Amino acid sequence: MxxxxxxxxxxxxxxxxxxxxxxxxGFPLTSNPYKTIAEQLAQVNIVTNELEVFDAIDxxxxxxVLSRVGPVFDHKKAGASTLAALAVPxxxxxxxxxxxxxxxxxxxxYGREHSYNLWFVITASDMVALKSTIVNIELxxxxxxLVLPMEASYHIDLAFSINVTGVESPFYSQENKQLTQPSxxxxxxxxxxxxxxxxxxxxxxAIEKGLPAGxxxxxxxxxxxxxxEQQVLMQIANWQEDGLIRRFGLVIKHRKLGYDAxxxxxxxxxxxxxxxxxxxxxxxxxxxxxxxxxxRLPDWPYNLFCMIHGTDRGLVLQQISQITEQLGLESIEKxxxxxxxxxKQHGARYSKAKISKINASxxxxxxxxxxxxxxxx
Numbered sequence: 001m002x003x004x005x006x007x008x009x010x011x012x013x014x015x016x017x018x019x020x021x022x023x024x025x026g027f028p029l030t031s032n033p034y035k036t037i038a039e040q041l042a043q044v045n046i047v048t049n050e051l052e053v054f055d056a057i058d059x060x061x062x063x064x065v066l067s068r069v070g071p072v073f074d075h076k077k078a079g080a081s082t083l084a085a086l087a088v089p090x091x092x093x094x095x096x097x098x099x100x101x102x103x104x105x106x107x108x109x110y111g112r113e114h115s116y117n118l119w120f121v122i123t124a125s126d127m128v129a130l131k132s133t134i135v136n137i138e139l140x141x142x143x144x145x146l147v148l149p150m151e152a153s154y155h156i157d158l159a160f161s162i163n164v165t166g167v168e169s170p171f172y173s174q175e176n177k178q179l180t181q182p183s184x185x186x187x188x189x190x191x192x193x194x195x196x197x198x199x200x201x202x203x204x205x206a207i208e209k210g211l212p213a214g215x216x217x218x219x220x221x222x223x224x225x226x227x228x229e230q231q232v233l234m235q236i237a238n239w240q241e242d243g244l245i246r247r248f249g250l251v252i253k254h255r256k257l258g259y260d261a262x263x264x265x266x267x268x269x270x271x272x273x274x275x276x277x278x279x280x281x282x283x284x285x286x287x288x289x290x291x292x293x294x295x296r297l298p299d300w301p302y303n304l305f306c307m308i309h310g311t312d313r314g315l316v317l318q319q320i321s322q323i324t325e326q327l328g329l330e331s332i333e334k335x336x337x338x339x340x341x342x343x344k345q346h347g348a349r350y351s352k353a354k355i356s357k358i359n360a361s362x363x364x365x366x367x368x369x370x371x372x373x374x375x376x377x
Contacts, residue, residue, distance in 0.1 A: 010063040010256045014165050016056045018046055020250055021169040024159035027069060027249035029233045034215055044170035054215060057250070061213075067251040067346055068210025069217075071239070074246045075150070078204075080130040081123040082149040083293065083305075085116040086141065093117060097343040099140050105133045109344035112264065112337040116146060116300070119264070119337075120344070146300055152274075152292040155282035159247055160309065164257050192234050199227065203235055209346070210251075254309055255342050261313040265320055266302035268295075268333040274304065280327050281306055286319040301333065313338065 012020075018041060028036035034057070035050035042048075048056075060066040075081035088096045093111060100106055100120055109120040124130040134145050161169065195203065202225050211217035222229045239245040255262070269277050274292060281304070282290040289307035310316040317336070324330055 008256070009258045010060075010065045012060065012063070012065065012164065012257070013056065014167055014169075015046070015048060015052065016060055017162060017165050017167075018169045019053060019056055020060070020252060021161045022172055024249045024252065025247045029218075029237055029248075031216060031218065031229060033217065040172045043172040046170065050215065058213065060250075060252075063256065065253055065256045067253050069250055070207050070210035070248065071236070071245040072247045072251060073208075074243055075123060077244045079123060079125050080127045081121065082130065082134075082147055084120055084122055084134065084137075084148065085146040086118040086137075086143045087116045087146075088118050088141075088143065090117070096141050096143070100137060101344045102140075103133055103137065105129070106344060107346050109342075110339045111341035111343065112339050114335065114337045116337075118343075119339075146296055148293040148296070148300070150291050150293060152278070153290075154278040154292070155287060155290040156246070159249070160288050162252075162254070162257055162259070164311075192228075192230050195227070195231060195235050199225065200235065203227070203232065207236070253342075253345055258311045259309045260339075261310045261316045262339045263308045263310075263316050263320065264337040264339070265306050265308065266335050266337065267304040267306075267329070268301045269304045271303075277327065277329070277332075278304055281323070284323050284326075286310070286316075286323070302335065 019037065022040065023037055027033060028040075030036045032050065034054040037053045038048050038050050041053075057066065057069065073079075086096065086100070097109060097111065097118055100109055100118065103122070105122050105124045106120050107123055109118070111117055112119050122130060122133050124133055134147060138145050163169070203221070206221050206225060212220045214220055216229075218229050218232050221227075222232045225232075236245065236248065240248055267277075278290055278292060281287060286308045287306045288309055289305070291305055292303055293305055295301055295303045308316050308319055310319070316338075320336060324332075324334070
């Protein structure tokens, strides 16, 4: 192993690492996707078979390494979304995180080292539902929510390669991507009946949380929705083509693999330099995310965010220092927020979630937190 793993760190095989590194994008749109993955791995002399691939992925799920096998939607095209944060008294952090986690619209929730110490992503079907969720979080916690919607995206890719076994994974040729989609789709596209709007909504809801377990997951989805497998495959392919689905594959919980030295680096970039700086920052190898969000003065002066994921805090800090020097950003105000706890991590839910039960669940504890929050503020 490349570092001393904690007891909460999953132990994975070389085959599992190779599957992760080759299947975070372009998960096969075929009747037997796990067989297709085995065929893809054979291109780089990894000898396996359909059942071994399925069992390896199923074990990743059992070890909670796998968030899901399925889509990552483009937030702007799929609904409404924002990054948000709370400044919580340290002694109440776990309690407040639990309140925030009640909301189906919250799909990621992390503790970070900062006065704003609870950071979460809210996704909803539309702006009305998004704003309603924010209001309800404020009511239940008694704390003002720092709302930071994305204004520009320069680089978003959490499908970065990993190496926890000490042996680099080979990658199969991207030129052979035709294996990921059945030839029958392109050959008979005109003969496949397009889905109507209600069927599309139902399909999105069915795959939002990930494909069902099984060797033929698309058949299972098709049967549930009274569609044909070809209709399901074609619609997913169309969504990928038009950008609604940003990537389709294994979505990994990197902290479970020892990537727990994860830093959100925030910068106060002059407005007229934003594009030039962000485009350079986005090209730096360690950077997995880079996007612009609004300042919220006087409390939050930062407008450019990037993420660097690593297994060693010292190495991540060294990478940040190198990037700062390399891009000549020494004079730019910045802060580094390391995450220290993952309270919640799953795929975004864009369907209309009910919040009435959450509204009705106010307790004496929530009001106690409200009073403490007001005193703290």
